[in-house]
Every structure is written in C-alpha cells, then in structure tokens.
Amino acid sequence: MAKTSRYGSTYTLAFEQPVIELDKQIQLLKDRSNSAAYADELAGLETNRKRLLEKLYQELTPWDVVMVARHPQRPQTSDYIQMMCHDFCELHGDRCFGDDPAIITGFGRIGPHKIMIIGHQKGRTTQEKIACHFGCAHPEGYRKALQKMKLAEKFGLPILTLIDTPGAYPGLKAEERGQAEAIAVNLREMSRLRTPIVCVVIGEGGSGGALGIGVGDRVAMLRFAWYSVISPEGCAAILWKESNEQTNIAAASALALTSLDNLSNGLIDDVIPEPPTGAHRDPQAAAKQLQMWIVDRIRELKRFKPETLVQRRYEKLRKIGEVALAGTPPSH
Amino acid sequence: MLLIGATNRMTQVPSQSSTDRTDLRSARAKKGVPEGLWIRCGQCATMLFRKLVENNLCVCPDCQHHFRISGEQRVQQLTDPGSFEPFNATMAPVDPLGFVDLRPYPERIAKAQRATGQNDAVQTGQAYIKARRVVLACMDFNFLGGSMGSVVGEKITQAVVVAGEHDLPLVIVSCSGGARMMESGFSLMQMAKTASALARFDDQDGLFISVLTDPTTGGVTASFAMLGDVILAEPKALVGFAGPRVIKQTIHQELPEGFQRAEFLLECGFVDRVVHRSELRTEISRIIDYAGK
Ligand SMILES: [Zn+2]
Numbered sequence: 001m002a003k004t005s006r007y008g009s010t011y012t013l014a015f016e017q018p019v020i021e022l023d024k025q026i027q028l029l030k031d032r033s034n035s036a037a038y039a040d041e042l043a044g045l046e047t048n049r050k051r052l053l054e055k056l057y058q059e060l061t062p063w064d065v066v067m068v069a070r071h072p073q074r075p076q077t078s079d080y081i082q083m084m085c086h087d088f089c090e091l092h093g094d095r096c097f098g099d100d101p102a103i104i105t106g107f108g109r110i111g112p113h114k115i116m117i118i119g120h121q122k123g124r125t126t127q128e129k130i131a132c133h134f135g136c137a138h139p140e141g142y143r144k145a146l147q148k149m150k151l152a153e154k155f156g157l158p159i160l161t162l163i164d165t166p167g168a169y170p171g172l173k174a175e176e177r178g179q180a181e182a183i184a185v186n187l188r189e190m191s192r193l194r195t196p197i198v199c200v201v202i203g204e205g206g207s208g209g210a211l212g213i214g215v216g217d218r219v220a221m222l223r224f225a226w227y228s229v230i231s232p233e234g235c236a237a238i239l240w241k242e243s244n245e246q247t248n249i250a251a252a253s254a255l256a257l258t259s260l261d262n263l264s265n266g267l268i269d270d271v272i273p274e275p276p277t278g279a280h281r282d283p284q285a286a287a288k289q290l291q292m293w294i295v296d297r298i299r300e301l302k303r304f305k306p307e308t309l310v311q312r313r314y315e316k317l318r319k320i321g322e323v324a325l326a327g328t329p330p331s332h
Numbered sequence: 333m334l335l336i337g338a339t340n341r342m343t344q345v346p347s348q349s350s351t352d353r354t355d356l357r358s359a360r361a362k363k364g365v366p367e368g369l370w371i372r373c374g375q376c377a378t379m380l381f382r383k384l385v386e387n388n389l390c391v392c393p394d395c396q397h398h399f400r401i402s403g404e405q406r407v408q409q410l411t412d413p414g415s416f417e418p419f420n421a422t423m424a425p426v427d428p429l430g431f432v433d434l435r436p437y438p439e440r441i442a443k444a445q446r447a448t449g450q451n452d453a454v455q456t457g458q459a460y461i462k463a464r465r466v467v468l469a470c471m472d473f474n475f476l477g478g479s480m481g482s483v484v485g486e487k488i489t490q491a492v493v494v495a496g497e498h499d500l501p502l503v504i505v506s507c508s509g510g511a512r513m514m515e516s517g518f519s520l521m522q523m524a525k526t527a528s529a530l531a532r533f534d535d536q537d538g539l540f541i542s543v544l545t546d547p548t549t550g551g552v553t554a555s556f557a558m559l560g561d562v563i564l565a566e567p568k569a570l571v572g573f574a575g576p577r578v579i580k581q582t583i584h585q586e587l588p589e590g591f592q593r594a595e596f597l598l599e600c601g602f603v604d605r606v607v608h609r610s611e612l613r614t615e616i617s618r619i620i621d622y623a624g625k
Contacts, residue, residue, distance in 0.1 A: 168554075170574030170582050175592055178602050180553035180573035184527060188559055191528030192535070207511070208523060208554040208573070215524050229511045229520040229551070234578075239433035239513060255516045256429050265428070267517040317528045318489070320521040321482035326424035326451060 077119030100141030168209030485522025510550020
C-alpha cells in the first residue's frame with residue numbers, strides 16, 4: 001500500500017500522469033542541500049501542481065471517474081462512519097446464516113440525528129479485502145441489512161445507506177443461499193419501510209448489488225462515484241465481445257454512469273460535491289460535505305408521516321422509465 | 333377489457349413502417365423450435381419430427397427436454413383459447429441514452445422487433461387459465477435475451493397494478509438474461525419499480541405466482557421473479573443471479589453438475605415446485621383455488 005503524502009495520495013491514476021513531471025521537479029528542488037533558497041520556486045511549482053490536478057479532475061472521462069471511484073485510498077463506509085458519526089454501535093449478523101463483513105450495520109449519531117447506518121465495506125488491508133470479498137456482499141449481507149433496517153423502522157430511526165460495491169458476489173455459495181432472492185426482497189421491503197431512508201453512492205454503484213441497499217426517499221451520489229446497471233468491464237465483455245482498455249472506455253461512456261449523468265437522467269436526486277481532486281485527497285472535507293447532505297435530508301424527511309414517505313417513495317419509482325406508445329403493434 | 337391509463341413520460345411516436353412487419357416468415361424461424369421439418373433435441377440429440385414436438389408443448393417426447401418457447405407460444409399454451417386480451421400492446425422501447433456499442437441500440441430494437449413480431453420482451457394481459465381469470469405476463473427470450481428495460485419494467489408494473497385493482501391473481505412467466513444494458517440506470521431502476529409495485533400488491537393480499545423458465549437470471553431474478561407468493565419452475569431451467577460464466581471466472585473452477593438448475597433451487601429452498609410444462613395449467617389453477625380470492 002502506498003504511503004499517504006501531503007497530497008493525500010501517492011497512488012497515481014493514469015490520467016494523473018501529467019503531474020508526475022512536476023513531482024520530479026519538486027523533488028529535485030527539495031533534495032538540494034540549499035533547498036531553502038528555492039522556497040519561492042518550490043511554492044510556485046506546488047501551486048502549478050495543484051492547479052493542474054484540479055484541471056485534470058474537471059475534465060475526467062467516465063472511465064477516469066470509475067478509476068477515481070476505485071482509488072485504493074478513497075474513503076470507505078468505515079472511514080465515513082469514523083469521521084461523521086459519534087458513538088457508532090455496530091450490530092452484527094442476519095439472524096439466519098452469518099455475519100457478512102461486506103456490509104456494515106449499526107446505530108449511530110450524525111449531527112442531531114440518531115439513525116441506522118448500513119454500508120458496503122471493501123476493506124483496506126489485504127486481509128480485510130479478502131474477508132469483505134472486495135465489497136461484494138453475499139446474501140447474508142443483504143439479509144443482515146434488511147434485518148437492521150426493520151429494527152430501525154420499529155424504533156422510528158431514519159436509515160442511511162452508503163453504497164460502494166462492484167456488485168453482489170457471484171459465487172457458488174452466494175447462489176446456493178439465494179443471492180437473487182435476498183436482493184429482490186430488499187427492494188420490495190425497502191420500498192415500504194415506514195421510516196425515512198437516504199442513500200448515497202460513495203464509490204462504486206455496481207448493479208443489483210448496489211440497488212439492494214439503494215431504495216430510498218432521497219438518493220445521491222458523491223461527485224466521483226459511478227452507478228450503473230453493470231460495470232464497464234462487464235458491459236464491454238458482453239456487448240463489445242471483449243473487455244480491454246478501449247472497450248472499457250467506450251462502455252463507461254455509453255452507460256451514462258457518472259453522478260452528473262444519473263442526475264440529468266432523473267435517476268438520483270442530488271450530486272454531493274467532493275474536494276476538487278477527489279475524496280481520497282481530503283477525506284475530512286468529503287465527510288463534511290456528505291454529513292451536511294445527510295443531516296439536511298433527514299431533517300426534511302422527518303417532517304413527513306410514514307405513510308406519506310412510503311407513498312412518495314412508490315410514486316417516485318413509478319415514474320422511472322422511458323417508453324413510447326407506438327401507433328400500431330407489430331401484430332401478426 | 334381492462335383499461336390501462338397512459339403513464340408519465342410516454343410520447344407518441346410514428347407507427348412502425350409496414351416493412352418492419354413483412355418478414356414474419358423468417359421471424360418464425362427465430363422463435364422457439366427452429367424451422368425445418370426435423371429438429372435435433374438439445375439434450376438427447378435425437379432427431380425429432382418438428383410437428384410432433386410442437387404438438388407436445390415443445391417438449392422432447394424422448395427425454396422431456398423443455399425447448400425454449402416464445403412469449404406468444406407461452407400465452408397460447410397457458411391460456412384458455414381466445415381468452416388473452418393484451419395490455420399495452422403498442423408500448424415500445426426508446427433509446428434514452430443514445431446507446432451505441434458495436435451497433436446502435438435502435439438498430440438492435442428494430443431487428444428484434446422484426447424477428448419476434450413483438451414491440452419488446454414481454455406480453456402482458458388478462459386471460460383465463462382453466463376458467464380462472466388472471467393477469468398474465470410472459471417474457472420472450474428471443475427479444476434481446478428477454479432483457480428488462482423500461483418497457484418490460486413498465487408493462488410488468490402496470491400488470492401488477494391492474495391485478496391489484498381488480499383483485500385478480502397475477503402470473504408472471506419469466507425468461508430473461510436480466511436487466512437491459514442499453515438502458516443502463518433506467519433498466520436497473522425497473523427492478524426497484526417492479527418490486528415496489530409487488531409490495532403494494534402484497535399489502536392488498538394479492539396472489540402472485542411466479543413461473544421461472546430457462547433461463548431466468550440477473551436483474552429479473554433479483555427483482556420480481558423471486559418475489560412470488562408461490563414460485564414454480566420448469567424442469568432443468570437455469571435460474572440464478574450471476575450467470576454460470578461469470579461465476580466460473582470468479583471461482584476459477586468447474587461448476588457442479590446441475591448447479592443453478594430448477595431442481596438445485598428446489599433443494600436450496602428457493603422454489604416451491606418444479607413443474608412439467610404439461611402440468612403448468614393444472615398447477616397454476618390448483619394454487620389459485622387454494623390461495624386466490
Ligand atoms: Zn430429447
């Protein structure tokens with residue numbers, strides 16, 4: 001794992017290559033025995049570097065966004081809980097099969113609100129990543145999430161879900177234990193939970209595995225998150241017959257997976273701003289933005305009666321879809 | 333005839349040109365049992381007289397292999413003759429994202445429409461099954477792999493709503509590779525939309541019989557298909573969340589014999605009954621007599 005530098009990241013993404021040249025110059029100056037004499041030059045280079053990075057992040061392609069969303073130092077659910085939440089009380093287990101670490105659940109306080117927090121967890125160390133299956137939950141993860149959400153409903157607590165998964169785990173055991181059923185039931189039950197639900201895609205929003213904890217009254221994405229029906233690689237492999245650098249880029253563009261695309265297509269309610277060069281460079285600032293959004297939305301939603309929330313949630317989903325009424329059926 | 337109101341965001345588009353509908357003979361070839369006097373069984377490899385298979389509900393008389401059938405054939409097989417009254421027959425897909433892969437999405441739509449004679453991958457309507465009135469939806473794998481985009485999601489949702497309004501049992505026969513990639517997020521959200529409609533139907537104590545046929549995978553399994561009050565499956569139907577190929581790539585080993593087949597799901601506890609195609613009408617009627625209103 002790369003060390004965290006003063007820029008918050010030493011892991012360079014492909015589109016960040018242009019700053020490497022500046023980094024070299026900065027390092028050369030710093031390494032000089034009389035580097036103090038070059039303080040002004042150094043400051044100038046640092047400013048240029050910052051400007052260049054910001055410019056690069058303003059012009060990201062959809063595929064670049066996917067790379068940022070997967071950045072190894074991007075804050076995860078556990079990080080946001082630590083930064084936003086006081087007195088987090090983790091709750092484990094689905095009361096049926098086991099405890100999936102790929103989904104974290106528990107009581108927490110964010111701002112003035114006592115809430116239930118549900119979130120995908122990818123893991124930071126190799127050991128954690130393996131335990132979490134890199135953020136790919138098993139059926140028991142989705143069932144654990146639902147069990148805790150029902151707990152929240154019973155005690156009138158709003159629910160926050162943080163979405164960050166490449167997709168639900170595709171494996172033998174997951175199928176045996178009913179991956180599809182677990183997700184399907186979550187979709188049905190979340191649509192009628194009588195308590196406010198706010199959802200945020202904080203990194204990757206991969207397909208049904210993301211949606212499985214993603215049905216809510218307000219759904220948002222962090223600026224550099226992605227959310228789509230399939231990963232660009234999966235889409236490229238099927239529709240372009242092969243996943244490679246070129247087809248991945250094409251698929252990422254075609255899928256309209258960025259936060260701004262999803263917002264303009266009416267599939268999410270809000271885009272939450274990130275630090276100009278990504279949440280991984282300034283996790284605290286990212287957490288602050290996220291927290292503001294959560295606190296505001298929950299305050300708004302708490303004003304509604306539970307039956308009104310459920311009705312509005314239904315109506316919102318009911319409107320999604322673009323169809324045409326053709327003049328005649330192609331009957332025969 | 334039940335009347336279905338138009339929903340939001342529907343736009344009138346020009347009617348399909350007649351050329352779109354001329355090629356129906358070759359379209360037949362694409363549906364279910366392939367064209368030709370003789371066909372080979374996909375399971376036992378026996379050469380079979382085509383007419384014989386068709387007269388046997390497209391089931392191999394030798395090994396009982398269930399051939400995949402079109403939505404249209406499914407409606408014919410399940411319903412009392414002449415009783416099917418379609419809903420939203422004219423509802424057709426649009427291209428909300430301007431999606432282009434190796435070919436533009438509108439081209440793929442037009443080709444699928446010509447090949448199947450259908451506007452999209454599901455037929456919905458009201459019908460009678462052994463004199464029991466039902467709302468029925470039958471998916472068609474021949475239309476872009478039976479994938480669920482906005483039209484499938486909307487038609488299924490409207491069918492659920494109608495069943496709720498009229499206190500009718502709902503029967504959905506799934507046959508789909510999952511959500512339709514070319515409508516991306518719109519397709520994904522159809523999973524939530526259909527599931528939320530089923531939540532209401534459930535609140536109304538409506539009876540939903542879900543019939544899983546070969547194949548039912550991805551976003552269709554992970555939404556309405558797995559939400560049946562009673563779930564039936566045809567013998568050996570492939571049913572799962574992830575496709576076998578993706579699983580094989582993930583775990584780097586061969587999949588066990590019969591994995592993700594209907595009988596496997598029965599064993600794992602996710603299917604109520606595995607039902608031979610010739611028994612489907614009887615079984616559905618039986619369940620309606622127990623649980624329907
Ligand atoms: Zn055979």
